[in-house]
Amino acid sequence: MLRDEVVVQQxxxxxxxxxxxxxEVSRLEFGFMQGKTDDHILERYAQIRRQLAQSSQLERLLDPRD
Known part of the structure; x- marks a missing residue:
């Protein structure tokens, strides 16, 4: 029972x-439309996209409805 609660919290x-x-991706994409494409902004965008992919995988693994 406790394990289930931990999984739900995660x-x-x-x-x-x-x-x-x-x-944050939405804010960066809005900046792209305004011509803001500095290297650090593009790197942050790529980093966030990688984090979102990992997070989506984690959500699928932890989904308590399965």
Whole structure:
């Protein structure tokens, strides 16, 4: 029972992390449309995309509905 609660909490945490990362991606993409394409911005965008891919995998693994 306790293990199930831990899995649910980890799942919720992964969802929150994904949400905040998606918000940051949206802000960066908006900046791209305004011509802001500095190297550090592009690197951050790539880093976030990798984190989102990992987070999505984690969400699928931890999904308590399965």
């Amino acid at each position: 799942f919720k945490s992964a969802q929150r992390d994904s949400y905040s990362l998606r918000q």
